[in-house]
């Protein structure tokens with residue numbers, strides 16, 4: 025018995041995980057995975073201290089809306105807590121179809137397919153349609169779920185400079201006309217807060233025969249009529265083939281969606297490995313998203329308040345001379361340029377009772393290390409004043 029102790033073969037993968045530098049740093053400095061002890065709207069309790077949440081994606085603040093909370097509780101009373109199965113087999117329910125039809129109608133599309141996560145929906149919007157031999161043109165700064173979709177598709181990928189139509193044009197030069205092509209972009213870039221230059225990019229894509237996919241996880245709820253998103257904001261529904269996004273932001277739930285023509289969505293239902301082999305969204309999450317979607321249309325005050333807060337917050341940061349990377353939306357980065365500065369700034373905000381999130385390279389381009397902040401319709405004037413004081417303090421600590 026004792027001998028086997030000495031002859032035990034080392035497992036290289038376990039050793040690699042044990043030696044991982046990023047994990048060691050995370051455990052040493054504890055910058056992530058903060059488990060909040062309580063939350064009420066934009067107020068959280070962390071390590072016994074009350075703080076303001078300044079980096080949630082609850083843009084419209086609906087996650088504490090009484091109607092959303094009520095709807096969330098009603099779903100399981102009718103359907104149980106879980107579907108325990110995939111849509112294609114035993115997991116389809118009438119509430120899925122209702123939410124899909126409601127979302128499709130709202131987005132001005134024929135059909136929609138929902139899943140348990142925005143990550144899965146957006147990944148499948150790419151992976152199910154592109155294949156080996158195709159060419160994917162991708163904005164350099166797209167979200168990880170889209171890169172995963174690209175990898176899974178086995179298509180060739182060419183990146184173009186972030187939000188840069190001229191570069192897309194350059195990249196397309198010399199590309200075969202007959203090769204099937206896909207153009208992949210975000211409606212609102214989650215880290216940068218930039219709005220996609222969709223009119224130019226989609227037109228170039230169309231001229232080159234690209235199938236166009238837009239992930240509007242951060243544009244849905246904030247741009248366009250009643251929050252229909254970036255494509256609606258530019259009135260370009262006819263230039264975008266597939267619109268995908270998340271229900272975990274403005275819709276105050278979890279889950280994702282892909283919307284498009286009936287033909288494309290039916291194809292997706294047959295082809296998306298990510299949803300064919302994964303359980304369907306639970307009743308409570310679908311009910312919450314559905315109630316939020318109703319509120320987006322019946323209570324415009326949340327969207328108005330969100331933009332009022334966003335303008336005020338951006339002015340405040342500008343007044344302090346902070347670099348917000350030209351953000352045009354409620355997702356507002358504070359670019360500091362090195363992980364040391366980011367850590368100090370983040371800690372100073374935390375000391376003053378404001379919770380934010382650090383984003384450092386490689387999650388952002390080198391030199392763009394930043395604090396990710398996001399405004400919510402739920403931030404009160406008093407919250408914004410406290411945030412302003414904390415920001416001024418953090419600037420002084422630099």
Ligand SMILES: Cc1ncc(COP(=O)(O)O)c(C=O)c1O
Pocket residue numbers: 141142143144146167169210214239241242269270271272278279280
């Ligand atoms: C652009 C973008 N797409 C997709 C997702 C994934 O959404 P979810 O959190 O619902 O999985 C996110 C979330 O961070 C995102 O920012």
